[in-house]
Amino acid sequence: MANTSNAADAAKKFTVSVKGFTYIKEFAFLTVTIEGNTERVILGSKSDFPMSDLFQMKQADSVDLSQRDDKVVNGVTYKQFRLESINF
Numbered sequence: 012m013a014n015t016s017n018a019a020d021a022a023k024k025f026t027v028s029v030k031g032f033t034y035i036k037e038f039a040f041l042t043v044t045i046e047g048n049t050e051r052v053i054l055g056s057k058s059d060f061p062m063s064d065l066f067q068m069k070q071a072d073s074v075d076l077s078q079r080d081d082k083v084v085n086g087v088t089y090k091q092f093r094l095e096s097i098n099f
Contacts, residue, residue, distance in 0.1 A: 022077040024095070029074060032065040035084055039065060043076075045090075053082050053091040073098045 030049065031042035039060035040051050054060055054076075068074050076092040083089075 022079065022093075024075065024077045025092075026073050026075050026098070029065075029069045029071070032069060038082075038084060040089070041065070041068065041074075041092075043074075050090060052076075053084070053089045054094060068094075068097055071097045071099050 025043075025045055027043040027045060029041050029043055033040050033042075033051075034057050037057050039054045039057050041054050042049065042051050044050070045052070074097050075095040077095055079091045079093055081088050082091045
């Protein structure tokens with residue numbers, strides 16, 4: 012029997028500090044450094060991440076993120092992540 016793996020199981024996980032945040036269209040973006048590169052990444056929808064949550068993430072010591080499939084917004088391809096935890 013062949014081994015199969017769920018894409019979520021293979022997701023890369025990162026612990027990063029949030030340097031900034033913004034909204035573009037209906038998406039919430041974080042500015043973080045991943046593997047030495049400062050990038051703007053999609054966290055989720057604007058309605059799921061109000062400004063107060065984004066401020067909390069910026070003030071935290073770090074956040075744990077797991078990578079999802081890339082997403083195109085306004086013709087630009089962004090990395091997309093799922094928030095796993097906020098570390099104070």
